[in-house]
Amino acid sequence: MAKKYERIADELRQHIRAGQLKPGERLPAETTLAKQYRTSVPTMRDALGELLAEGLIDKRHGVGNFVRKPPPRVERTNERHQWEKDRARAAQNEREQTGATEHDTGLTVSDLVFKARYRETKADEDLAAAFAVPVGTRLLERVYRTYPRDGDAAFSLVCSHLVHDVVAANPDLLDESNEPWPGGTQSQLHTIGIELDHIVERITARPPTSEEAEELGLQKGVSVIVLRKISIDTEGRVVDVSDVIMPGDRTELVFTTRLDRW
């Protein structure tokens, strides 16, 4: 009654967990495995597909299937926001030391390659609702990528939106060649007199688009975590709406909620 590919996946899972198959080790070819388990290649592939989605193996086209090393999970905490706010007004040389990604990953600036691209767009229905502005309002769209210097896959895909006419008060903020801006977005907003009051983050999970899977180096069946960060200033105005796409198998979000005392 149990499905064959599930039984095979279970067996392989046991072998991996028990350490009979070690991290980094190559599995036998799929045709070989199919013979070993007395099944067909497609069924064998279904079994391997389960392990793939769980992040237990890596498939490398033309090379083989490998037991995956337990992936280092990247934590992203909500305490980063206060940390960023505290630094937003610090001296430039202090702000230059590290950014929020380094804060999360524990890596240093020299390990990371950073890219930014700015573009002008118009608010669609979704963003217009988030900003509480009319559809078609001019926005500044900022796309960020951070890669480890050696690897190839990005840590996360970030797309930030600001209301163009608001940030135009400081022309430096419209120029992508000023990135990476020491101290990040809160520091940029500080130059035009904006102070953040609170941040709302909405989190969902879904399968990646093929572009997202490509950029993040995701195996088939692995979901992404989508985080929409909405920054509200002390006037109650929405000043930034950012979408962050993170690999579901390597990400852990941490939120601390402090409670009022009785």
Add this chain to the structure above:
Amino acid sequence: MAKKYERIADELRQHIRAGQLKPGERLPAETTLAKQYRTSVPTMRDALGELLAEGLIDKRHGVGNFVRKPPPRVERTNERHQWEKDRARAAQNEREQTGATEHDTGLTVSDLVFKARYRETKADEDLAAAFAVPVGTRLLERVYRTYPRDGDAAFSLVCSHLVHDVVAANPDLLDESNEPWPGGTQSQLHTIGIELDHIVERITARPPTSEEAEELGLQKGVSVIVLRKISIDTEGRVVDVSDVIMPGDRTELVFTTRLDRW
């Protein structure tokens, strides 16, 4: 170069988004679709598999494939914790009105079926580390399920852990027949003099186990969001560790972080 099943999935996606296929409507049989798209049944199934993982269609064995109605997303906010704390000391009749699930879903008590099961266990390595107690410490494990009265799939799978000897101070807390306890866990802890100071929530995403997929009514390819909630009291002691499993296609987590003023 584009994969055939992706092209077909794209076409069907367009038809659904454009409203040519309406929510609730049945698609032609897979054999029929395969002929229409001049492909084989397995390839057609790969295409439908994409839509399935995205939550655009429902597959019903022996019946057919249906366009899914946009699923009502259940929000879970971190403001629920302060809300629960405020009610923990309220009069019993007020606490009885509604619980946190109703607070999140907007449904009333009569729409929901609630089940609780208590069990005594010993701390494994994972939980021992979370509680900062020795492995093998006696714990009280509490499993909760909340179902809509009409539907069949649970909203979420909750498993809470308390240190047995701590809560045994009030024997009522060891008896599952006292569930649902008006006012929830914070109210229960209040009876033994525990006040919460803050809550840490760690969020990850992964494919469901087959049991989870069954209980939550998940289609193939849909991930679950896993939330581990750690409650810390005013003494800095971890008093509760709860794991919450939620369907990735119907859940939105909302976290608000308030920032100190400059």
Add this chain to the structure above:
DNA sequence: GAGTGGTCTAGACCACTGT
């Protein structure tokens, strides 16, 4: 060029649902 995984086909047979 040899060996690997990726895509696609064609079809058998089983399990589930509703009439």
Add this chain to the structure above:
DNA sequence: CAGTGGTCTAGACCACTCC
């Protein structure tokens, strides 16, 4: 019982990687 989707098989052919 008829019709549907679910599982499994057997094998062709392509794309990628490395020697």
